[in-house]
Amino acid sequence: MARVLVVDDDRTVREVVVSYLRAHEHEVVEVGDGEAALRAMRETPADLVVLDLMLPGIDGIEVCRRLRLAGDTPVVMLTALGEETDRVMGLEVGADDYVTKPFSPRELALRVDSVLRRSSTPPAPRRLVDGDVVVEEAAHTAYRAGVPLALTGREFDLLRFLVAHPGTAYSRDDLLRHVWGWSIGDQSTVTVHVRRLREKVEKDPTHPERLVTVWGVGYRWEADGVG
Template sequence: MARILVVDDDPTVREVVVSYLRAHEHDVVEAADGEAALRAVRDRPVDLVVLDLMLPGIDGIEVCRRLRETGDVPVVMLTALGEETDRVMGLEVGADDYVTKPFSPRELALRVDSVLRRSGASPAPQRLADGDLLVDEAAHTAFRGDRPLALTAREFDLLRFLMAHPGTAYSRDDLLKDVWGWSIGDQSTVTVHVRRLREKIEDDPTRPARLQTVWGVGYRWEATP
């Protein structure tokens, strides 16, 4: 688990990014401006900073510059600006990667994991096993026995998350936020992906043994004995 600081003055963006990174098993703290970000890093070191370029007061470029003066914490910079000069400016002051808004939360999480691996601050991706099911996070593949499972990206994320948290019941809202980073979404999306996933991993999808329904709550992964 890596400790990550998310810095953005937009509370909606922070909520989405924080939820998605926590779903990727990271310890996440947040700040709404540059001064708060620098205080947070001084108070307790972090393994990576997700940093918005356009911040009130001290902007992201200056925050990154000051971080580089005192250490080598990896920085993934966010911006609503897509000009090449902005990307170059961020990289010149020491940003390790650059993501332009609007962005996919899943892409950002993968970029963060990649930067952490390069910096040596993140453990290697997991291989999750349960009975005849195997999920390889690094290869982004899933198998049932010797047969590869044809999963969409969202199905893969759902399977990986539930297998990593057996025995815990999650509501549809929880799964929207924790798996896909959606602060707002249609709960039927979860229902559809659960149904499709059951068709691929259960012996009898109408009587699921692994991906179980918890009535009045949502869903729970039941590990194979």
């Protein structure tokens, strides 16, 4: 059982989400705005936050940004159908997953369970090294040239997977399946995370040498930055 904070200014949406999450045996706390969400996380941190983007006062993007500055609590965002810009912004500030409104409460509950499993599964005690990039699976940390990388949980999972499988080209669908655990999903999720990861591991993100694009296929990690 996990403690989940549900943040949405629509009481009806909160009631439905809370009901389904409690049916999945989670302890659920609900609030209606961003300030209350941040206060709740300071007082009694949750294991995961379900966060609506459109909130009165402090919006969901800013709440997610502040949560990321404070720690690595997983965030599942609720976005309006068709608002791709909002989804991308949510991913850019570190959301782990998103569900578009109107949504299936059952799908949301399953997404929450999936994110919680990934964040709570003990990592294998491996140390992956590729040139100056080091991934410490047990500690869930990564370094470039000895400097710790500020990675979200998803970015770490993506880097870990790629470094563990150098020289292999993966489509965005492949990465959604292997890293996100999704059989279907929005491929822009992968695109955003690849761009963010490049900003942290490449000397020049506009001319990547490590996380390279394989045109017509997807992406490949080049060992030792040889590309």
